[in-house]
Amino acid sequence: MAERVLLETLLRRLQEAGDGGADSARLAHSLDLDHQVVVGAIKSLQTLGDIIEAEQRSYKHWELTEEGKDIVGKGSHEARVFDAIPPNGITQNELMKLPSGKVGFSKAMSNKWIRIDKTAEGGPRAYKAMDSIDDSVKAKLLLVQQGKDNALEDKEKNELKKRKLLSEVTLKTYWITKGSSFSTTVVKQDTDLTPEMIANGSWQERKFKPYNFDALGIIPECGHLHPLMKVRTEFRQIFLEMGFTEMPTNNFIESSFWNFDSLFQPQQHPARDQHDTFFLSDPALATEFPMDYLERVKMVHSVGGYGSQGYKYDWKIEEAQKNLLRTHTTAVSARMLYKLAQQEVFRPVKYFSIDRVFRNETLDATHLAEFHQIEGVVADYDLTLGDLMGVLQQFFTKLGITKLRYKPAFNPYTEPSMEIFSYHEGLKKWVEVGNSGVFRPEMLLPMGLPEGVCVIAWGLSLERPTMIKYGINNIRELVGHKVNLQMVYDSPVCRLAS
Numbered sequence: 001m002a003e004r005v006l007l008e009t010l011l012r013r014l015q016e017a018g019d020g021g022a023d024s025a026r027l028a029h030s031l032d033l034d035h036q037v038v039v040g041a042i043k044s045l046q047t048l049g050d051i052i053e054a055e056q057r058s059y060k061h062w063e064l065t066e067e068g069k070d071i072v073g074k075g076s077h078e079a080r081v082f083d084a085i086p087p088n089g090i091t092q093n094e095l096m097k098l099p100s101g102k103v104g105f106s107k108a109m110s111n112k113w114i115r116i117d118k119t120a121e122g123g124p125r126a127y128k129a130m131d132s133i134d135d136s137v138k139a140k141l142l143l144v145q146q147g148k149d150n151a152l153e154d155k156e157k158n159e160l161k162k163r164k165l166l167s168e169v170t171l172k173t174y175w176i177t178k179g180s181s182f183s184t185t186v187v188k189q190d191t192d193l194t195p196e197m198i199a200n201g202s203w204q205e206r207k208f209k210p211y212n213f214d215a216l217g218i219i220p221e222c223g224h225l226h227p228l229m230k231v232r233t234e235f236r237q238i239f240l241e242m243g244f245t246e247m248p249t250n251n252f253i254e255s256s257f258w259n260f261d262s263l264f265q266p267q268q269h270p271a272r273d274q275h276d277t278f279f280l281s282d283p284a285l286a287t288e289f290p291m292d293y294l295e296r297v298k299m300v301h302s303v304g305g306y307g308s309q310g311y312k313y314d315w316k317i318e319e320a321q322k323n324l325l326r327t328h329t330t331a332v333s334a335r336m337l338y339k340l341a342q343q344e345v346f347r348p349v350k351y352f353s354i355d356r357v358f359r360n361e362t363l364d365a366t367h368l369a370e371f372h373q374i375e376g377v378v379a380d381y382d383l384t385l386g387d388l389m390g391v392l393q394q395f396f397t398k399l400g401i402t403k404l405r406y407k408p409a410f411n412p413y414t415e416p417s418m419e420i421f422s423y424h425e426g427l428k429k430w431v432e433v434g435n436s437g438v439f440r441p442e443m444l445l446p447m448g449l450p451e452g453v454c455v456i457a458w459g460l461s462l463e464r465p466t467m468i469k470y471g472i473n474n475i476r477e478l479v480g481h482k483v484n485l486q487m488v489y490d491s492p493v494c495r496l497a498s
Helices: 003-016 024-031 035-046 066-074 077-084 092-096 101-110 136-145 154-162 195-200 227-241 291-302 317-321 330-341 385-398 441-447 463-470 485-490
Strands: 052-064 114-117 125-128 166-178 253-255 323-325 349-358 370-381 404-411 414-424 429-439 453-461
Touching: 003 024, 003 035, 003 166, 024 035, 024 166, 035 052, 035 166, 052 066, 052 136, 066 136, 077 101, 077 136, 092 101, 092 125, 101 114, 136 154, 154 166, 227 349, 227 370, 227 385, 227 463, 291 317, 291 441, 330 349, 330 370, 330 441, 330 453, 370 385, 385 404, 385 414, 385 429, 385 453, 404 429, 414 453, 441 453, 453 463
Parallel strands: none
Antiparallel strands: 052 166, 114 125, 253 323, 349 370, 370 453, 404 414, 414 429, 429 453
């Protein structure tokens, strides 16, 4: 039925109702249409002005389930079992194999329609206990199907509901009445006032559709931030609120000197092996270093110094020259601390960085060869482990993490070192959320920083909190060629529970 024809049909039915009104469900039944089609037509009429008035109503009624409809056509399960028993009976085993056997047998027995001879040869045998039966279940369901469910008592309806033959359904309908501008003819309303209408005066006779100022506009096509970038923005804002300055991190390629040696990490350390680090073949070597600083680093590695005995090995500049993809942003922190040490007067600083690092990892659901590292660094006189724990408490509280624990750990360039654990309310256990420590004097003093200056630092990944925040279980669904772009479009704004 065409939309215009349907609308005008509904208006004529409303006209025939006189001063009363009409129910949408009954209109749908009389027109042999789906109720939702009629509801859609009513909503279309509402957009044409005050032609009709519609009031939503709801009431409960009973409907047959699919099993109930099957019984109306074929009879109840117990009746089918009764009809399946021949005059000479049937073994109980064969009876139970029938489609309605298991359900119908117990009901037929409780109705005393059948009897069992347990002494029969070949096992228990079922016989009819009466010549004919009255299938009351089928009769009751037929009444409901005909809309005469009022003829049944509530007890009977609930019994059929327990057997999953009936279901109580809430039906929402509309009671429609004539509006102040009622007409049986549908006139299309204009949506735009054109220059031609103004010029010829036709606008005075036309009907215009009223503006709906509550309607939502069309969402404009625009770019979407990746979930990683949304969480990164939140972390960055937290650092800025705490007075930190962002470090420049645009040098993905780093020399082994700044990535390892300046951090007092020995040249034979396993992390410097090709199994863990991506080394470059072109350009393979770095050539520009602050030579006086390089000599001090060489000394503290080889023979010791600044109160340390060093590692006692033959330090080679060839190893320090090797270019690589940086394995941590602490290399950037080392550059910034060296730059700080060259100032005439030391001033306390607070630095942070959030950027990509690269490691030769085995790829799995939680590890990639490329990921983001978040790092915070504070340099001042006489900082202690207590200061580090206080800053960490403030930082993680802003993330919404208040329950913290610390576990002693080992890092080549921090002493003491601590792993940071938080209590996960969902998992009901403590989980590691980051690493931290106080930079060693063997790292700081060769840079030229004054004695008494201590540097505390901590770091964590960006991917793990992002996966937790957005409920992503596999990191390859967050980063890489398997990312679903629709996920990027639909992901909500990140708000960390501070």
